[in-house]
Amino acid sequence: MKIAEAAARLGVETHVLRHWEDMKLVVPERTAAGHREYSEEHVRRLQIVQACRGVGVSLREIRHVLHRGEQGRDAVIDRRLAAIRRQREELDAAELFLRHVRQCRHSLITRCPECSAYALRR
Numbered sequence: 001m002k003i004a005e006a007a008a009r010l011g012v013e014t015h016v017l018r019h020w021e022d023m024k025l026v027v028p029e030r031t032a033a034g035h036r037e038y039s040e041e042h043v044r045r046l047q048i049v050q051a052c053r054g055v056g057v058s059l060r061e062i063r064h065v066l067h068r069g070e071q072g073r074d075a076v077i078d079r080r081l082a083a084i085r086r087q088r089e090e091l092d093a094a095e096l097f098l099r100h101v102r103q104c105r106h107s108l109i110t111r112c113p114e115c116s117a118y119a120l121r122r
Ligand SMILES: [Zn+2]
Pocket: 100, 101, 104, 105, 106, 109, 112, 113, 114, 115
């Protein structure tokens, strides 16, 4: 398939796929006329790159993630896992804060130790 169709399958602009090609992440075949030709295998690979981007893995890091046994692969994944855990903790704290504020008995939340504790954390 042509680049426009592959891009449409992913819901991205064609320049994204050209960029990923420049980064050597997904390099399509070329027709005799020199046009990019993506196979289903390429699309699958594009989808995996997109999924990696979705979980915050940088394009530079993705190359390490795509191949098992790649140098630095575990370190890249462990960094993302640690970041995701931090984000989860942040979200849990934000949820607790908002749930508390909803039923906070202080007339001014600036006078509530619990409300202040969230604002002053870190
Ligand atoms: Zn409060």
